[in-house]
Every structure is written in structure tokens, then in C-alpha cells.
Amino acid sequence: MNIPDTDPLWPAYGEPDDLRTIESVPLQDRDLPGTTYEVLARAAALWPDRPALTALPDAERWSHGEAATFARLRDQVHRVANLFHAHGVRRTTAVGLLTPHTALLPAALLAAQLTGVAAPVNPALTTGHAERLLRLSGARILVAAGPELDPAAWRSARTVTASLRCTALFALRPVGAPDAAPALEPVDGVEVDYLHLAAAERPAELHPGIVPPRPGDLAAYFHTGGTTGAPKLAAHTHANEVTDAWMIAANSMLDPGSVVFAGLPLFHVNALVVTLLAPLLRGRHSVWAGPLGYRDPALFRHFWKIVEHFRIATLSAVPTVYAALSRVPVDADIGSLRFAVVGASPLPAAVREAFERHTGVPLCQGYGLTEATCGTTRGFLGEHSRPGAAGQRLPYVRVKTVRVDGEGRWHDLPHGEPGVLVVSGPTVFPGYVVGRDARGPRLDTLGTVRHGWLDTGDLARVDSDGFVTLLGRAKDLIIRGGHNIDPAVIEDALLAHPAVTGASAVGRPDPHSGEVPVAYVTLAPEATAVGSEELIAFAAQRVPERAAAPKDVVVLPRLPLTDVGKPFKLPLRLDATRRAVALALAGLGITHEQIHCVLANGRAAVTLPPVTGSPGLRERVSARLAPYDLDWAFAEAGR
Known part of the structure; x- marks a missing residue:
């Protein structure tokens, strides 16, 4: 059953001028589903036998995915929800999810939102960080990657479960795992079982004691990127998630049979809203990458064949993914790929040009943040595209x-x-x-x-x-002598170099200008001969003003990312501060490695090694650092 184009739920939305027409109808008159569960139930009623999700085992075995129809997905959610309810999950109870992607994860997340609140956490976090976030969520049940899927996450899950005194720990298996599952080690006082086995014992009809959520009820806690400090747990209501997913699904640039590729992890709001809920609203098939997602190097080798096989129409990813794909030969028919969506961080012009030239596929930039659920703007194709913008605001x-x-x-x-x-x-x-x-x-x-x-x-x-x-x-601006420099102009210039695969520019403390720009880059594996001097000169010729020319370019094996995969500049700013201090103290016997720098009260705080046996050293250091706007001190002897 297809939804006709005249359905008031789906107005024409393919160009910027459509926004006024859409908003001529109040949002409350659009008859949106009220909750994520209503989205699922509606999809299962309209398209029961249509494929909803395909989970790939990994990039090398991409043709051996596990598929589920909309009706099967609904039944999975009912069984898991009944299991959670039997373990005491109620409307404000959080269910922790500590796992990379696998076939049963979407059902587990939707079931958590149906019975309580979903709290997905990055399984790559240290055990201490994961425990802090899950403790703050109030999680009473934990669904985690089992020992076959992610051994490190399973170890963390066992520790966290015991520490939080959870009532149950349910393990997830990889796609295509053999029939015989390894035995799970017990945790004192906790029911430990495989989720698929425990859920299979529950009926496919929803337990009458489960009270479905209302639009204003909390649906999920997503941890933020933590770009300026420790990650925080941002709460979303069902109305937040459904409304944002509807705004994205209303896109008229895709037809009803379009297939969406999903490579971002489900602890990321983009994965939930853009590649799970939005396709559920339109009855579209989404193909999910294996546990590593876009972090699987093999995915890029096979990506164009995956597009051809599943007839992928669109995908959503970060700029670094498109930078990598622009270097992969197109070895398949990718005519189904209408456009690709880029978000999470600004799209460098060099990345856009390289990807579109290489593939012929336009990039549509979007913008959003966890505190606004996910998407806030969207781009357009053809004559309506505005490459310099991050898109037009979404309806309402x-x-x-x-x-x-x-x-x-x-x-x-x-x-x-x-x-x-x-x-x-x-x-x-x-x-x-x-x-x-x-x-x-x-x-x-x-x-x-x-x-x-x-x-x-x-x-x-x-x-x-x-x-x-x-x-x-706002906190990333480089302010050189009172002049604001956008780090993006430096990053764009460096990304135009054929050897540069990633770039991040920050301000380095300077005694004369307050700050001067410096940059950190990653290089293609074969670019062993490219050095800092070449990159400094290259950028200086391409930045729009001399003040933006980087004073230094440091080559790193990888650029730091936040817990949700966004560029993280704080470690680079701290490293730049250490380098500035080391440069100022040259000749005094204090090395870059001995200088410790942390963020304290919004400022870089520098700790130097203790003064031992160097008469006048304290005075010389003080004189050299006096022109810098820094908080600094010597460490105490013996520490």
C-alpha cells in the first residue's frame, strides 16, 4: 500500500519556496504520529511485507545481510518490550544500550522507547565514562554487545551492570553468527541472557499492561559530543523525534521506493532520526552497515557495489566519509544514488568539489545538533542548491x-x-x-x-x-590581534592539497597577537614525503587573507573526535598551547613533553615541571611567559 502524493501528511517539499506553503497548514493539523511506537505501528499496518531493515554482517560479507519486514520489526519490538516490561521497565525507566550495530539493535531501541526511555551509549567509551552516563540515565536494564560482537564492550557491560545493580543484562550477537552461542558468564544478582533468546519466549502481541507513551513523554537520552567539556545527556521527547523525522522524511527529492544507507551508529541522533525513523515514516528500506559502520576500512572498497546491489538512493555521513569515497574508484553502476547528505560538521568546499567531480552525485548539506533533536536545516538539488549554505531551516x-x-x-x-x-x-x-x-x-x-x-x-x-x-x-574562532579568523578558511585551503585527508585549525597563544592560526592535518598513506613547510606554503597561497595563513602545520596519524564522532578541537588547542609555551621557554631545559596543559574554568592552565637546582629559573620562566595570556604554575616537587 503506497501513500498517495496528495496525502496531507506529505506536502510537496522539493524546493525552498515550498516552505511557505507547508507552513500555511498548522503543524497540529498535519496528523503526525504522536510517538515513535505509533510510527512503527503505522508502518507495519501500511506495508507489512515490505523490507524495512537489512543489517550487514560487515563490509567484506555485505551480500549476506539479515533482513526484516515492517511487520517482523513490529513483532520484534513487541517481544522485546514485553521482556523489558517483565523486568520492571516503566515510563521513566531507562534501558541502557551499549553496543555497535547489529540486527536486533533497532528493535531493542524502539522497545526501550515504547516501555521506558532509551539510553544509547558509545560502546567505545572507557568503562568509567560509560558507567557515568548510564548511572546518570538511571538505567535499570542493559542491552550490550555480547562477547562475539564486541568483547571489550561486553567486559564493560558486565562491570557497569554490577556497579549499577541492574536487574538484567542482555547480550546481542553479530549478524550471521553460528547457531551455537557461547555461554555467558554470570553476574551476581543479575539475569544474564541473550536478547534474542529471552525475547523469543515472549508473545508477539503487546502485553496489555504496557501503557503506550504519549507525545510529551521522554523517549531517549543521547549523550552530546562533549566538544567543550564532558558529554551531557540530552533528553528527547517522542514529539521531538517524530516531528524532526517527519520534517526530514517529507523530502520530495526521493520516491517511495528509495533505499537509504545507514552507516552511523545508533548512539548518534542522526542514525535514529534520519536513517531509522524517517524511513519508517515513508515505508522505505534502510540498509545498515556492519558493527564498525563508516569506521570499517573495507566498507569503502566495497561501497559502490553495495550501492549498486541495493539500489541505494541516498546516505547520510560526515565530511571525512565523502573525502575517503572521493578517492575510491567507482567500479559499479551507482545510477540509483540521487544525492548524499552531509552533516555533523561543516562541509569543506574542497571535499564537496572532489566528491561531486569523482561521482557525479550532488552533496546536500544539512545542519543540526543533539539539543535540537537532530536536523535543523536541509539542502536542495540543482538550481535550488546553495553550496555555501548549510541549508534552509526545516518547516516549523x-x-x-x-x-x-x-x-x-x-x-x-x-x-x-x-x-x-x-x-x-x-x-x-x-x-x-x-x-x-x-x-x-x-x-x-x-x-x-x-x-x-x-x-x-x-x-x-x-x-x-x-x-x-x-x-x-563561537569558541573555535581564532582571534588574531582583535581580528576574527574563521578556521574553516584554513581547513579548506589545506584540504585542497592532494595529500591532505583531514584538517583542523586552532589558535596558538602568541605574545604579540594574542593568538595566531596553526593547523593539524592527516595525510594519505602514500604521502610520506609531504612535510610541514610544504603545507604551510600551500595554505598561505590559498587562504583569503594573509592573517589566516597558518604559522605551523602539524601532521598527526588521526585527528581527535568526540564520543559521537564529531571533530574535537579542544585537544588540539591544548597541544598548541603546550607548543607555544615550549617555544617561549626554548633553551631553559623544559621540553614540550614535560609541559602539562588542561582546560580549567574555560582557560588553558599550564603546569611546568618542578624547579630543581636551577637558580633563577623561576624568574626567567616568569619573564618569558609574562606576555602570554595564560594561567601557569610549577608543579610541586615529588609530583
Whole structure:
């Protein structure tokens, strides 16, 4: 059964001018499903026998995926939900999910949202970090990668389960695992079992004692990227998730039979909203990469064949994925690929040009953040595309820029005026989880939301049509002698070099200018002869102004990422500070390796090795560092 184009749920939405027509109908009159469970139930009723999900075992065995129809997915969710309910999961109870992708994970997440609240956590986190986030969520049950799927995650899960005194730990197996599963080690006081076995004992009809959620109920806690500190748990309501997924699914650039490729992990909001819920709303098939997702090197070797085999129409990924794909020969028919979506970080012009030239497939940039559920803007194709922008605001979302004065007050700016981007509308989150009491989680926006407007922390321009042009993170600007430098112009320049695969620019403390730009890059494996001097000269010829030319370019084996895979500049800023201090103290016997630097109260705090047997050293160090705006101190002897 297909939904006709005239269905009021799906207005025409293929060009920017459609936005006004869409918003002429109030959102409440659109008759959206109220919850993620209603999205699933609707899909199973409309398209029971249509393929919903295909989970690949890994990139090398991509042709041996495990498929599920919409009806089977609903039955899986019912069985798992009944299991969770039997273990005491209720509306405000969190179910932790500590696992990479595998076939039963989407059903487990949707079941957690049906009975309680889903709390997916990156399984690559240290045990301590994972435990902190899951403790904050109040998780009482944990679903985790079993020993075959991810041995390290399984070890963490056992430790976390015991520490949190969870009632049950359910293990997930890899796609295509042999029939005989290894025995699971017990955990004192905890029921330990395989999820597929425990769920199979439950009926496919939903237990009458399960009270379905309402639109305003909490659906999930997603940990933020932690670009400026420790990750926080952002809460989403069912209405947040369904509304955002509908805005994305309303895209008229895809037909009803379009297939979506999913390579991002389900602890990332993009994976949930863009590649799970949005396809569920339109009855589309989504093909999920193996446990490593886009981090599997073999995926790129086989990617074009996967596109051809499944007739992939679109995918969503970060810029580094498209940079890698632009270097992979197209060895298959990729005519089904209409466009590719890029988000999570700004799209460098060099990456766009290389990918589109190599494949003939246009890139559509989007923008969003966890605190606004996921997507806030979307791009368009052909004559309606605006390559320099991050897209137009989504329906019923409002965007503007503000100037923040010295006392923290916001002042609205006119269209086209750069400032801090703020967002309002039905996707703005209710707050971070800051604790729990007898009634459930305590939420607080921690000052990020004022009168319904969310401070994104990004600098941008917004034009009269609602198109957003990103200008960088407010805290990432390099301020050289009072002159603002967007690090993206340096990164774009370096990414134009054929050997550079990644670039990140930050400010390095400077006694004369306050900051000067420096950059960190990764190189293609064969680029062993490319050095810093060549890259400095290359960038200097291509940046739009001399002040933006990097003073140094450091080659790294990999650039740091946050827990959800976004570029993480804090370690680079701290390293740049250490290098600046080492340069200032040259000749005093203090090496770069001896200098310790951390973030404290929003500033870099430098600790030097203790003074031992060097008369006058303290005074010489003090004199050399005096011109720098730094907090520094000698370590105590013996530490």
C-alpha cells in the first residue's frame, strides 16, 4: 500500500519556496504520529511485507545481510518490550544500550522507547565514562554487545551492570553468527541472557499492561559530543523525534521506493532520526552497515557495489566519509544514488568539489545538533542548491542570529548579519539530565534555552529565505590581534592539497597577537614525503587573507573526535598551547613533553615541571611567559 502524493501528511517539499506553503497548514493539523511506537505501528499496518531493515554482517560479507519486514520489526519490538516490561521497565525507566550495530539493535531501541526511555551509549567509551552516563540515565536494564560482537564492550557491560545493580543484562550477537552461542558468564544478582533468546519466549502481541507513551513523554537520552567539556545527556521527547523525522522524511527529492544507507551508529541522533525513523515514516528500506559502520576500512572498497546491489538512493555521513569515497574508484553502476547528505560538521568546499567531480552525485548539506533533536536545516538539488549554505531551516523551525553583549543579554540581528545562531520550534529539547528523584529524571537546559530559543554555540548568517551559512563555532574562532579568523578558511585551503585527508585549525597563544592560526592535518598513506613547510606554503597561497595563513602545520596519524564522532578541537588547542609555551621557554631545559596543559574554568592552565637546582629559573620562566595570556604554575616537587 503506497501513500498517495496528495496525502496531507506529505506536502510537496522539493524546493525552498515550498516552505511557505507547508507552513500555511498548522503543524497540529498535519496528523503526525504522536510517538515513535505509533510510527512503527503505522508502518507495519501500511506495508507489512515490505523490507524495512537489512543489517550487514560487515563490509567484506555485505551480500549476506539479515533482513526484516515492517511487520517482523513490529513483532520484534513487541517481544522485546514485553521482556523489558517483565523486568520492571516503566515510563521513566531507562534501558541502557551499549553496543555497535547489529540486527536486533533497532528493535531493542524502539522497545526501550515504547516501555521506558532509551539510553544509547558509545560502546567505545572507557568503562568509567560509560558507567557515568548510564548511572546518570538511571538505567535499570542493559542491552550490550555480547562477547562475539564486541568483547571489550561486553567486559564493560558486565562491570557497569554490577556497579549499577541492574536487574538484567542482555547480550546481542553479530549478524550471521553460528547457531551455537557461547555461554555467558554470570553476574551476581543479575539475569544474564541473550536478547534474542529471552525475547523469543515472549508473545508477539503487546502485553496489555504496557501503557503506550504519549507525545510529551521522554523517549531517549543521547549523550552530546562533549566538544567543550564532558558529554551531557540530552533528553528527547517522542514529539521531538517524530516531528524532526517527519520534517526530514517529507523530502520530495526521493520516491517511495528509495533505499537509504545507514552507516552511523545508533548512539548518534542522526542514525535514529534520519536513517531509522524517517524511513519508517515513508515505508522505505534502510540498509545498515556492519558493527564498525563508516569506521570499517573495507566498507569503502566495497561501497559502490553495495550501492549498486541495493539500489541505494541516498546516505547520510560526515565530511571525512565523502573525502575517503572521493578517492575510491567507482567500479559499479551507482545510477540509483540521487544525492548524499552531509552533516555533523561543516562541509569543506574542497571535499564537496572532489566528491561531486569523482561521482557525479550532488552533496546536500544539512545542519543540526543533539539539543535540537537532530536536523535543523536541509539542502536542495540543482538550481535550488546553495553550496555555501548549510541549508534552509526545516518547516516549523525558527532560526535567527543574536549578538551577546558583555552582560550576556541577547540582541536580535537583521537578516544577513553574522552572530550566534539560535533555534526555536518543536524540536528543541526539554533539557539535560542533571539528576533523578522519586518522580524520575530532573532536567535543566543549563542556560542554553531562553524563552524557547536554543543557543547553538555556532556562528552563522541567516538570510530572508531561512538559509543558514555557518561561520564556525563561537569558541573555535581564532582571534588574531582583535581580528576574527574563521578556521574553516584554513581547513579548506589545506584540504585542497592532494595529500591532505583531514584538517583542523586552532589558535596558538602568541605574545604579540594574542593568538595566531596553526593547523593539524592527516595525510594519505602514500604521502610520506609531504612535510610541514610544504603545507604551510600551500595554505598561505590559498587562504583569503594573509592573517589566516597558518604559522605551523602539524601532521598527526588521526585527528581527535568526540564520543559521537564529531571533530574535537579542544585537544588540539591544548597541544598548541603546550607548543607555544615550549617555544617561549626554548633553551631553559623544559621540553614540550614535560609541559602539562588542561582546560580549567574555560582557560588553558599550564603546569611546568618542578624547579630543581636551577637558580633563577623561576624568574626567567616568569619573564618569558609574562606576555602570554595564560594561567601557569610549577608543579610541586615529588609530583
